[in-house]
Amino acid sequence: MTQNNNTQANAPEKTGKATQAASEIVGEKEMVLLVEHLKYLKLPGLLENYEAAALKANQESWPYVKYLAQLIELESNLRQVRAIERKVKSARFPVLKTLQQFHWSWPKNINQLQVKDRKYSANPYYQKSAY
Numbered sequence: 001m002t003q004n005n006n007t008q009a010n011a012p013e014k015t016g017k018a019t020q021a022a023s024e025i026v027g028e029k030e031m032v033l034l035v036e037h038l039k040y041l042k043l044p045g046l047l048e049n050y051e052a053a054a055l056k057a058n059q060e061s062w063p064y065v066k067y068l069a070q071l072i073e074l075e076s077n078l079r080q081v082r083a084i085e086r087k088v089k090s091a092r093f094p095v096l097k098t099l100q101q102f103h104w105s106w107p108k109n110i111n112q113l114q115v116k117d118r119k120y121s122a123n124p125y126y127q128k129s130a131y
Contacts, residue, residue, distance in 0.1 A: 034050070035047065038050070043075055044075075044078065045071075045074045045075035045076075045077070045078035045079070046071050046074070046075050049071060049074050050071060053067060053070050053071055053074075054067070057070070099115070099116065
């Protein structure tokens with residue numbers, strides 16, 4: 001009995017269809033261990049997204065490598081976003097300006113299309129953010 005109560009206490013905080021379905025695919029014990037390992041390894045992107053990705057992978061019969069690649073891509077994108085946020089915060093800019101606020105009339109030798117193209121192709125963070 002105590003082992004069962006302990007398992008329930010360590011269960012993932014998320015509840016709902018994704019958690020229930022994921023625990024049907026793998027056992028509850030494995031889910032608890034996975035959550036513990038992801039927390040220990042400090043992989044918040046995987047922790048937040050593994051259940052939904054597992055359900056989608058199961059429904060669409062993804063190969064293991066595709067499922068793993070999806071999770072790693074999510075974690076990588078999250079880390080890039082957080083790194084940029086930390087750098088901007090540590091820079092202590094008095095005013096944060098975006099490219100939308102930039103006055104393109106001065107200086108005249110800057111190619112607006114080239115700058116915007118580099119902005120969107122260089123980093124996935126810029127595609128999702130207002131920066």
